[in-house]
Amino acid sequence: MENGITFQNISEKRMSFEQVFRCIIQFMEKDPTGNFRLMFGTDSQVHGSLTKFITGIVIQQERKGVWACFRKVIVHRKMTNLHERISYETSLTEEAVSMFTKEKKEQLIQIVLPHIYKGASFTIEGHIDIGSGNRNKTRIFVNEMISRMKSIGLEAKIKPHSFVASSYANRFTK
Known part of the structure; x- marks a missing residue:
């Protein structure tokens, strides 16, 4: 496993990034005329004397499913400082995104490119588990974290649109 970083899902454990990338390619190649969203997001939960972080990578074909x-x-x-935790969540998301090099992103774009005229599309999003509502304690970090996502070329999404962080990753932090 390069860098010792492994991924998993409900059907596979200990996947390398290369295996993850191949799964995404296979998912997209099944129907390259689709509208694809490659989404990244991290959530965390404090458990006793440790903090668990989960970073999700999701490829969605709108109205057709996800991998x-x-x-x-x-x-x-215990990471109880909210800014430290949100910042580390964002760093883990940035790290996952950085594995998708320019060449890898280009490979994914090449899958949909011949089908653009039929309506195919491909976007990359960074989902941040923060919200801008008045009662949301994380609202003071919104601009900082959105800027970080934009600086690495991602469309930033916050609650209620950041479901990779706030729903998918959240489920595995429990």
Whole structure:
């Protein structure tokens, strides 16, 4: 496993990034005329004396299904400082995105490119588990985290549109 980083989902454990990338390619090649969204997001949960972080990678073909996997990172201390935790969640998302090099993104774009005139599309999104509502404690970090996502070329999504972080990843932090 390169860098010791592994991913898993409900059917496979210990997937390398290359295996994840192949699964995404296979998913897209099944129907290259679709509208695809490659989405990344991280959520965390404090458990006793540790904090569990889950980073999700989801490829969605709108109205046709998804393929997803996640990476688990355990920090062996209680991370109670909200800014530190949100910032680390964003860093883990950035790390997952960075595995998709320019060449890898180009490979994915080449799958849909011949079908653009039929309505095919491909977007990349960074989902952040924060919200801008008045009662949301994370609202003071919205601009900072959105800027970080945009700086690496992602369309940033926050609650209620950040479902990879707030729903998919969240499910595995419990």
